[in-house]
Amino acid sequence: MNKKIPLILMAVFAVVVISLVALHAGEPELYSTVNSSVTYAQQDPGTVKTVSGSNAEAVIPLMSELMGSTGEIVLNIRVKDYESAEKEFEAYQEASREFENLVVKLDLTDTDIGEFRKHNQETRSSLENLVNSTQRFDNLGELEIKYRDENNPERVYSVTYEGEDLSQQIQEDARTYTSRREPVTTIASRYGVDSTAYSQSMDDLREIVDSTSKIQSSRASVPHPEMMITIEPETGTYGETLTISGRGSSRLFIDSRQVASSENGTYLYEIEKGRSGKHLAYLAAGDELSELVTFEVFASATNISLNEDGTGTLFAGNIPVRGAPVTIYADRIPTATAETDSGGRYNVSFSLSPGEHELKAVFESSDFPLEASESAVIRVSVQEPGNSLPLIAGAILIILIGAGIYLRRTRGSETAPEEAEIPEEVIVEAPILPEDPRRHALNIMDSEGPEGLFHDLLLWLGEIHQIPGYEYKTPREFAESCREFTVYLAVKDFVDLYETIHYAGQNAGPDERQALLEYYLAALKEEED
Amino acid sequence: MRYFWTVALIVLVVAGVAALHLTTTTSEYSRYNIQWNGTSAFFSTLEEKNAIEIRDLTSLKEYRNSVLLLIAPDRNFQKADIENYREYLRNNNTLILADDFGTGNQLLSGLGSGISIWQQRVSAVGGGYEDPSILKGVPCKDHSEVLFNRPAALRGGIPIIESPALSWLDANDDGHIDRTEETGCFTLSATEPLEGGEVIVIADPGIFINCMENEHFIEEILSTAPILLVDQTNTATASGDGMITLIQGIRENSIIKGMLALVTVLCVAYAFRRYHDN
Numbered sequence: 028m029n030k031k032i033p034l035i036l037m038a039v040f041a042v043v044v045i046s047l048v049a050l051h052a053g054e055p056e057l058y059s060t061v062n063s064s065v066t067y068a069q070q071d072p073g074t075v076k077t078v079s080g081s082n083a084e085a086v087i088p089l090m091s092e093l094m095g096s097t098g099e100i101v102l103n104i105r106v107k108d109y110e111s112a113e114k115e116f117e118a119y120q121e122a123s124r125e126f127e128n129l130v131v132k133l134d135l136t137d138t139d140i141g142e143f144r145k146h147n148q149e150t151r152s153s154l155e156n157l158v159n160s161t162q163r164f165d166n167l168g169e170l171e172i173k174y175r176d177e178n179n180p181e182r183v184y185s186v187t188y189e190g191e192d193l194s195q196q197i198q199e200d201a202r203t204y205t206s207r208r209e210p211v212t213t214i215a216s217r218y219g220v221d222s223t224a225y226s227q228s229m230d231d232l233r234e235i236v237d238s239t240s241k242i243q244s245s246r247a248s249v250p251h252p253e254m255m256i257t258i259e260p261e262t263g264t265y266g267e268t269l270t271i272s273g274r275g276s277s278r279l280f281i282d283s284r285q286v287a288s289s290e291n292g293t294y295l296y297e298i299e300k301g302r303s304g305k306h307l308a309y310l311a312a313g314d315e316l317s318e319l320v321t322f323e324v325f326a327s328a329t330n331i332s333l334n335e336d337g338t339g340t341l342f343a344g345n346i347p348v349r350g351a352p353v354t355i356y357a358d359r360i361p362t363a364t365a366e367t368d369s370g371g372r373y374n375v376s377f378s379l380s381p382g383e384h385e386l387k388a389v390f391e392s393s394d395f396p397l398e399a400s401e402s403a404v405i406r407v408s409v410q411e412p413g414n415s416l417p418l419i420a421g422a423i424l425i426i427l428i429g430a431g432i433y434l435r436r437t438r439g440s441e442t443a444p445e446e447a448e449i450p451e452e453v454i455v456e457a458p459i460l461p462e463d464p465r466r467h468a469l470n471i472m473d474s475e476g477p478e479g480l481f482h483d484l485l486l487w488l489g490e491i492h493q494i495p496g497y498e499y500k501t502p503r504e505f506a507e508s509c510r511e512f513t514v515y516l517a518v519k520d521f522v523d524l525y526e527t528i529h530y531a532g533q534n535a536g537p538d539e540r541q542a543l544l545e546y547y548l549a550a551l552k553e554e555e556d
Numbered sequence: 557m558r559y560f561w562t563v564a565l566i567v568l569v570v571a572g573v574a575a576l577h578l579t580t581t582t583s584e585y586s587r588y589n590i591q592w593n594g595t596s597a598f599f600s601t602l603e604e605k606n607a608i609e610i611r612d613l614t615s616l617k618e619y620r621n622s623v624l625l626l627i628a629p630d631r632n633f634q635k636a637d638i639e640n641y642r643e644y645l646r647n648n649n650t651l652i653l654a655d656d657f658g659t660g661n662q663l664l665s666g667l668g669s670g671i672s673i674w675q676q677r678v679s680a681v682g683g684g685y686e687d688p689s690i691l692k693g694v695p696c697k698d699h700s701e702v703l704f705n706r707p708a709a710l711r712g713g714i715p716i717i718e719s720p721a722l723s724w725l726d727a728n729d730d731g732h733i734d735r736t737e738e739t740g741c742f743t744l745s746a747t748e749p750l751e752g753g754e755v756i757v758i759a760d761p762g763i764f765i766n767c768m769e770n771e772h773f774i775e776e777i778l779s780t781a782p783i784l785l786v787d788q789t790n791t792a793t794a795s796g797d798g799m800i801t802l803i804q805g806i807r808e809n810s811i812i813k814g815m816l817a818l819v820t821v822l823c824v825a826y827a828f829r830r831y832h833d834n
Contacts, residue, residue: 083682
């Protein structure tokens with residue numbers, strides 16, 4: 028009875044434990060750090076990698092610095108302190124680069140900060156133009172005084188043209204600069220960045236534009252040129268050709284830069300590189316200049332493609348874009364650059380770390396009258412060099428073949444003894460008595476001696492009576508095995524004599540050979556009966 | 557007898573394991589959960605601080621100049637409940653509500669608070685962790701730094717703690733800033749004077765769970781007022797499996813505890829007598 032109590036207790040506890048386990052059977056939970064460290068509401072920080080040195084805290088101060096710098100640069104331009112403006116611009120460029128790298132590093136390109144970065148890139152371009160254009164425009168004033176003093180009307184005229192060109196450029200850059208005011212200040216205010224200096228720069232820029240326009244309009248009182256110039260059509264897009272016509276041998280200037288010369292005064296100007304917007308053109312023949320004409324280039328939409336092999340194309344409508352920079356982004360990080368050929372094709376090669384990657388090609392350049400474009404994102408998978416699929420497949424194949432061979436061999440070696448152990452179904456044919464037993468016995472005796480005769484008797488009787496292991500028995504054992512058969516006495520006589528001769532190490536004499544022969548024949552006769 | 561003692565040892569071990577199993581849980585925020593997402597450590601601290609557990613909201617009217625902690629409310633608030641909280645605030649008390657996606661907004665709107673919990677998760681770049689939803693809050697005043705775990709954002713009130721500058725509302729919960737998602741700096745904790753008292757809202761009850769290292773901030777909260785109350789009427793911290801509820805019920809009922817003690821003594825006495833008889 029005493030022994031039953033612990034058993035009952037054990038049974039009760041077993042039932043309790045099984046019940047507890049059964050409660051969780053429907054929703055089994057495996058408690059490992061990996062699969063139990065995240066819930067909808069929480070994540071175990073202990074299982075998440077810490078990140079240090081991301082420098083994310085520098086993003087907002089850099090935005091502030093950039094906003095402040097623009098104000099400083101424009102202010103220096105307004106007060107004509109171009110040296111300080113250039114220095115400020117260099118510092119601003121450095122901060123811009125740092126900011127852009129940080130945006131890419133922190134994967135912020137698709138955010139409003141990424142948008143701020145784009146606006147800043149355009150602002151930087153506008154400011155660079157403004158610093159250069161205003162400085163050149165200011166220098167023109169000194170040249171004008173010089174040429175007027177020299178009484179050189181042609182030079183004065185060229186100064187006026189270039190001034191007009193620069194004045195328009197300044198207006199254009201000022202327009203694009205101010206057009207970004209709203210989106211930039213909106214993003215800045217979202218992050219608490221002070222945009223006072225940036226907003227002030229808009230007012231300063233207006234003063235600069237007004238000032239240059241006023242100076243330029245005072246220069247306009249130059250004699251009307253006699254050299255004619257026409258431009259047809261007056262607007263165009265990338266890849267289109269404008270016909271600019273003059274008279275006689277001349278040189279063509281676009282935006283104050285000589286772009287071609289002609290003997291007959293006719294120019295076919297294909298729109299390729301250059302910003303979109305208004306441009307100025309005039310012809311020069313010796314010191315004679317034509318009047319100033321304008322034409323406008325409209326920005327065209329582009330279409331860029333990217334293939335998995337790193338090739339792709341860039342088109343503006345149906346026109347291939349040549350000599351254009353293409354940037355490949357791998358996982359949103361600029362990874363490689365290429366330039367399109369005359370067919371708008373590009374080919375780029377770069378290496379990627381093993382794993383899944385998202386690639387896209389981006390065209391973005393202010394050197395072309397073309398809008399920026401991005402290719403569709405393609406996903407590529409880079410295999411581990413030492414763990415590639417063919418290698419794994421090969422290894423598995425080798426293992427399978429090896430295993431197959433092993434199993435086959437193992438089975439072969441295992442089945443062999445089984446086959447040996449299982450006695451084959453042998454059809455035992457009853458030994459046939461020789462037609463002439465005496466002759467048969469004499470032949471054996473002559474050729475093999477008493478041993479041959481014994482072995483013949485052994486095989487013959489062993490087979491007939493199915494004596495187990497008869498072939499391994501000694502003569503005496505064999506004789507004993509025959510005890511139950513009628514042939515026993517004849518066999519015993521044969522064995523007795525045979526042993527006497529065999530173990531004595533003597534050769535059988537004629538009498539002994541004859542006796543053995545007779546015993547042998549007697550045994551045969553017994554079996555025959 | 558050796559057989560008896562062997563069995564007794566096995567039974568003891570099994571009973572120990574069963575006891576451990578039955579008195580713990582994996583329920584989120586549960587005070588009985590000793591895993592990373594439980595609040596067992598925080599409630600141990602509360603016990604050390606002699607915090608008073610509130611199991612009947614009508615008892616709140618007895619307190620003055622106290623702080624009531626309400627962490628992760630998970631059931632709907634009744635009108636009567638809200639009136640009890642209102643009464644509590646009128647007695648110059650402070651209500652600290654820690655909630656993100658629970659029923660905290662019901663209480664706040666019921667009390668007429670200007671603070672509301674935005675039902676979207678805040679993530680931040682540069683929060684110190686690879687997962688942007690784990691982030692360090694930026695104190696607006698002289699508070700300690702707080703580590704938040706997938707917090708929500710708050711609207712209204714006077715900000716006490718804000719998210720880092722590069723934060724966003726991760727509407728699709730993918731850990732990346734998408735163009736459609738709102739970016740900026742979000743309030744993670746705010747305060748507001750209300751009904752003569754004060755309401756403090758923390759947009760993440762996760763700051764109290766075992767795996768978070770917010771000891772300094774918790775210490776600041778616990779030392780806000782001389783009397784510390786912990787709401788156990790409507791909170792995920794009181795949750796547990798059915799067995800835990802039963803066991804906790806037994807633990808908290810003196811009569812049942814006394815009866816159990818009596819039964820145990822009788823069993824031991826019986827075993828002792830049988831041992832001597834043999």
